[in-house]
Amino acid sequence: xxxxxxxxxxxxxxxxxxxxxxxxxxxxxxxxxxxxxxxxxxxxxxxxxxxxxxxxxxxxxxxxxxxxxxxxxxxxxxxxxxxxxxxxxxxxxxxxxxxxxxxxxxxxxxxxxxxxxxxxxxxxxxxxxxxxxxxxxxxxxxxxxxxxxxxxxxxxxxxxxxxxxxxxxxxxxxxxxxxxxxxxxxxxxxxxxxxxxxxxxxxxxxxxxxxxxxxxxxxxxxxxxxxxxxxxxxxxxxxxxxxxxxxxxxxxxxxxxxxxxxxxxxxxxxxxxxxxxxxxxxxxxxxxxxxxxxxxxxxxxxxxxxxxxxxxxxxxxxxxxxx
Numbered sequence: 316x317x318x319x320x321x322x323x324x325x326x327x328x329x330x331x332x333x334x335x336x337x338x339x340x341x342x343x344x345x346x347x348x349x350x351x352x353x354x355x356x357x358x359x360x361x362x363x364x365x366x367x368x369x370x371x372x373x374x375x376x377x378x379x380x381x382x383x384x385x386x387x388x389x390x391x392x393x394x395x396x397x398x399x400x401x402x403x404x405x406x407x408x409x410x411x412x413x414x415x416x417x418x419x420x421x422x423x424x425x426x427x428x429x430x431x432x433x434x435x436x437x438x439x440x441x442x443x444x445x446x447x448x449x450x451x452x453x454x455x456x457x458x459x460x461x462x463x464x465x466x467x468x469x470x471x472x473x474x475x476x477x478x479x480x481x482x483x484x485x486x487x488x489x490x491x492x493x494x495x496x497x498x499x500x501x502x503x504x505x506x507x508x509x510x511x512x513x514x515x516x517x518x519x520x521x522x523x524x525x526x527x528x529x530x531x532x533x534x535x536x537x538x539x540x541x542x543x544x545x546x547x548x549x550x551x552x553x554x555x556x557x558x559x560x561x562x563x564x565x566x567x568x569x570x571x572x573x574x575x576x577x578x579x580x581x582x583x584x585x586x587x588x589x590x591x592x593x594x595x596x597x598x599x600x601x602x603x604x605x606x607x608x609x610x611x612x613x614x615x616x617x618x619x620x621x622x623x624x625x626x627x628x629x630x631x632x633x634x635x636x637x638x
Contacts, residue, residue, distance in 0.1 A: 330355060331362040378414075382623045386616060389630035390608040393590070393615050394418075400596070400621040407596065407619065412439025415594045415617040419523060422590050422615070423447055423481065426520035430580075431473045432457040432558030433492065433536060434525025436594040438468040444480035452483030455515045457524065457558040458579030459490035459503070470558075477523075488512040490578040492536070492559060497575035504578065516580055522588040526595040526613070527556040528603045544573055555603020557585060557593070557612055562603075566610025586612060596622045605629040 325348050333339045333347070334355075341359075345352045362368045377383060379397040386395035398414035401407040419440060423429070429452060431437055454477045456470030471487055478485035490509045494500035503509055527536055529549055536559050540548070551571055552563035560582040561569040568574065568582040585591070593613030595604055605626055607613050618626070 324358070325350075327358055327362045327365070327367050330358045331368050334359055335368060379620060379623070382620065382627075385627055386623060389627055390616075391611055391614065392608065394421075395616045395618075395623070397623045398617075398619050400619040408436065408439045411436055411594065411596055411617065411619060413443045415440045415523075415592070416443035418592060418615065418617050419521075420444065420447070422521050422592070423450055423452065426450075426452060426590070428453045428455060428515060428519045429477065429483075429521045429523065430455050430457045430516045430519035430588065431470055431477055432522070432524030432579075433461070433468065433470050434473075434527075434558075434594065435468045436525045436596070437523055438473055438476070440523070440594070441473070441476035441480040444477070447481040447483075450481070450483070452478070452481055453486065453515065454478040454481075454483050455486045455512055455519065456488045457516055457522070457585070458577065459488050459492045459509075461492045486512050486515055488516075488578070492578065493573070493576045494578060495576070497572065500576050500578060509578065513580065517584055517587075519588050521590040521592065522558075522585060523592045523594065524558045524585075524613075526593050526600055526603050526607050528599045529553050529555060529561075530599045540573065547571060548573060554606050555600070557582070557607060560585060562606065562610075562612060564606055566606055566612055582612070590615060592617065594618075598622075598625070601625050601629070 330344060333344050341352045341355045344355045363370065378399065382397045383395040386392060396414050396418040398410045401410060431454060454474045456474045458470050460469035460471045474485040477483070488509060490503045490506070494503050536556055548561055548569060548571065551569050553561040553569040554564050555562060559577045559579050561574065562582060563569055591613045592615040593607060594617040596619040601622060604622065608616065608626065
């Protein structure tokens with residue numbers, strides 16, 4: 316038996332190979348390396364975390380078929396995809412991205428152009444996608460991009476990430492998410508390069524976007540608005556946004572300065588895309604999601620168990636009742 320007590324820890328790769336390649340049990344590895352069984356379990360978990368071990372599950376089985384079916388009956392959906400719920404934000408985002416990647420993959424065969432919107436949830440998808448060959452996909456952003464520190468969630472960065480993941484080509488929308496004022500926005504929209512990309516987005520086959528709420532931390536767009544701007548949007552009845560376009564409880568666009576400044580597709584143009592995948596979870600998105608579902612802003616849903624159950628409870632309540 317090889318003893319390591321008093322010596323430094325065996326390499327993670329060695330522990331991983333003994334378990335995954337040679338079939339030793341946790342206890343056999345512990346005995347061989349002079350470790351506790353619990354220590355071996357932790358080392359194997361660490362090997363997955365740092366990328367020494369990558370596990371691929373070759374199955375398309377859905378995790379929560381009953382909930383997905385119930386959502387499809389409660390709302391006008393083509394399909395729902397539901398994953399497990401976690402209190403830890405990092406684990407929740409990772410799981411949501413994995414489920415959404417399965418959803419996106421299922422619709423790629425119907426697409427030649429995929430449009431992606433501003434969303435932290437959407438940014439979690441590309442890392443879980445597998446290469447798609449022979450599809451000749453174009454990936455376009457739905458809006459311009461935010462300035463400041465890059466957070467890998469801008470539509471431009473997302474288009475690049477999706478294109479790299481599916482072996483497609485990405486298009487850039489060379490404009491800000493929000494122009495300085497309505498007049499500046501009109502100038503941006505008249506730029507030929509901006510028009511070309513927006514025209515591609517209008518003709519998209521599949522849309523992938525997050526759903527934002529109107530709480531101060533309920534989406535990437537609202538986080539960039541001033542308190543006065545956010546208060547004005549709420550006063551005009553906004554309950555949420557999809558790719559920067561705010562909508563009210565009837566699913567209608569919310570006019571105003573923010574809407575006039577945004578460089579991207581209008582709410583009606585978004586609604587005209589055939590497959591509209593909404594990716595969102597959490598209590599702060601619940602009302603916005605219910606409205607987006609009821610009024611057809613999205614027709615494919617990716618969410619977690621807790622949010623799915625809350626949406627089903629909302630569907631059973633009279634429309635307009637407090638959620």
